[in-house]
Amino acid sequence: MAQNTPMTEAMYYLLLALLRPAHGYRLMQQVSEASGGRVTMGAGTMYGLLSKLEKEGLIKLQNQDERRKTYALTQEGKEALRAEYRRLRRLVSDGDAMEVDEL
Amino acid sequence: MKRSYRFSLPAWAVTQREDYYERMAARGLFVRRCGSIVTSYEPREPQRCLYRLDAAEERNTEPPEEQRRLYESCGWNFVCKSDWFNLYTAQPGTEELHTDGEWQSETLRPMRRSLRNDLIAKVLYAVFCVVLFLVSSLPFSRGMTLWESVQLTTAALGWLAPITLGYILLQVGSLAFSFAAFSGYVRRLRAGRPRAAVSGRAFVACHMGLNALGVVLLLGVFALWLAAIPRTVPLEQAPGKEHIVRLEQLDPDAELFVGTGNGGIESGTADCCDVPLTSFTLDSRQLSEPDGASPSLFQHYIEVLFPVDMQAAARGMAKKSFLYEAVSVDAAQLPDGIDFAFMNTEYEGVVELCAVSGNRMLALTYIGGRADAESVLQCAAQALLA
Numbered sequence: 182m183a184q185n186t187p188m189t190e191a192m193y194y195l196l197l198a199l200l201r202p203a204h205g206y207r208l209m210q211q212v213s214e215a216s217g218g219r220v221t222m223g224a225g226t227m228y229g230l231l232s233k234l235e236k237e238g239l240i241k242l243q244n245q246d247e248r249r250k251t252y253a254l255t256q257e258g259k260e261a262l263r264a265e266y267r268r269l270r271r272l273v274s275d276g277d278a279m280e281v282d283e284l
Numbered sequence: 285m286k287r288s289y290r291f292s293l294p295a296w297a298v299t300q301r302e303d304y305y306e307r308m309a310a311r312g313l314f315v316r317r318c319g320s321i322v323t324s325y326e327p328r329e330p331q332r333c334l335y336r337l338d339a340a341e342e343r344n345t346e347p348p349e350e351q352r353r354l355y356e357s358c359g360w361n362f363v364c365k366s367d368w369f370n371l372y373t374a375q376p377g378t379e380e381l382h383t384d385g386e387w388q389s390e391t392l393r394p395m396r397r398s399l400r401n402d403l404i405a406k407v408l409y410a411v412f413c414v415v416l417f418l419v420s421s422l423p424f425s426r427g428m429t430l431w432e433s434v435q436l437t438t439a440a441l442g443w444l445a446p447i448t449l450g451y452i453l454l455q456v457g458s459l460a461f462s463f464a465a466f467s468g469y470v471r472r473l474r475a476g477r478p479r480a481a482v483s484g485r486a487f488v489a490c491h492m493g494l495n496a497l498g499v500v501l502l503l504g505v506f507a508l509w510l511a512a513i514p515r516t517v518p519l520e521q522a523p524g525k526e527h528i529v530r531l532e533q534l535d536p537d538a539e540l541f542v543g544t545g546n547g548g549i550e551s552g553t554a555d556c557c558d559v560p561l562t563s564f565t566l567d568s569r570q571l572s573e574p575d576g577a578s579p580s581l582f583q584h585y586i587e588v589l590f591p592v593d594m595q596a597a598a599r600g601m602a603k604k605s606f607l608y609e610a611v612s613v614d615a616a617q618l619p620d621g622i623d624f625a626f627m628n629t630e631y632e633g634v635v636e637l638c639a640v641s642g643n644r645m646l647a648l649t650y651i652g653g654r655a656d657a658e659s660v661l662q663c664a665a666q667a668l669l670a
Contacts, residue, residue, distance in 0.1 A: 189384060189386060191387065206354060223380045224354050224357075224358035224360055224381055226383045226387055228351050229387055229388075230387060249350065
């Protein structure tokens with residue numbers, strides 16, 4: 182799914198944060214760090230996205246103890262992230278070619 | 285400390301409810317449990333705090349432990365489940381529970397679908413009630429127009445019809461409003477405005493007012509249904525008994541039947557209807573003989589809610605209540621004081637009659653006796669002119 186459809190910002194940063202397996206609260210911090218504090222993710226959004234991505238097979242449960250679950254990217258998730266990254270790069274390079282920055 | 289209870293706001297009014305709970309907390313009342321009708325509050329030291337409703341995975345289920353822990357680690361504590369939602373509270377300044385409106389709107393889809401289905405069901409129910417109302421009067425087989433039939437049936441039901449219709453329309457309108465408002469909220473979320481500035485005050489007042497109106501209408505319907513249940517009263521206490529003519533006087537062996545209004549042919553002896561020209565309600569009473577024998581008489585008092593043409597009303601009554609088609613009685617045959625009458629004598633042993641004098645009407649069916657049509661007509665005149 183994510184390979185064909187542009188991801189939302191939250192989803193992209195969540196997959197980025199999942200390059201290092203982590204549990205929910207840690208992921209929220211990683212999202213904030215990865216975006217330089219620009220993107221913050223509420224607990225409700227985080228939990229909902231984790232459930233959705235797990236259902237779509239982009240992430241998997243790596244470890245579960247009594248208190249928390251740790252998630253990691255699946256191979257499909259990595260491919261989806263790479264595809265989105267390439268798409269974003271293409272968008273930027275197309276903009277560069279048109280010297281958008283010079284406007 | 286004593287718990288406090290308030291009417292619950294509707295489940296779909298998300299921001300209004302959050303706003304309301306926050307104001308209650310500032311007054312020292314903290315939500316304890318959300319019911320579909322009543323919400324209970326716990327009194328504590330007044331405190332400013334945030335409340336947020338989060339879509340539940342399934343209706344009326346509490347959040348899984350993992351979700352609760354994640355929310356708690358972010359400062360959001362579970363309060364209670366509430367139909368399609370779970371309610372959380374946090375200190376002011378806590379990061380919003382949802383930061384992605386588009387995703388949040390996705391979580392609300394099942395509830396929106398449920399609201400839409402409820403609305404469709406309610407509209408179908410309203411249509412069914414109207415069809416049942418029209419069919420119940422069976423207008424076409426007796427040659428009445430649909431409008432005549434609706435007038436007579438409405439009149440027969442009295443205030444029950446408009447109040448029931450009002451209640452159904454209020455429910456349909458309320459659901460349509462809920463669906464439209466909730467859809468608007470979902471659209472706002474999708475457009476990236478998760479917390480639209482919605483003040484709950486006017487909404488709460490409006491909601492409470494409509495609730496009160498709904499309760500009044502419901503109680504009204506209930507009271508009218510109760511009043512419509514036939515009551516057995518001794519014959520000597522029957523209202524209007526001076527108008528009752530015991531047709532047994534004509535023929536003690538006759539099997540006598542009376543029928544008027546919406547009830548078709550009823551067993552009894554005679555029926556007399558007062559028909560004021562300004563109102564029309566039908567009040568049926570089943571009367572018993574003084575010795576407690578089986579019920580033998582139904583009496584209907586009719587008031588007309590609208591100006592009515594008595595001749596048309598009598599024709600309608602005859603068409604509606606009689607087994608056989610009645611014809612107008614020739615003016616020369618009418619007893620003194622009777623303006624007009626409709627009668628059927630085609631079937632042997634049966635005399636059906638509807639006679640009018642001024643604004644009073646009498647309808648009866650005489651079966652199996654020996655009295656002739658002229659005697660029955662005289663008897664009706666005697667009753668009407670009494």
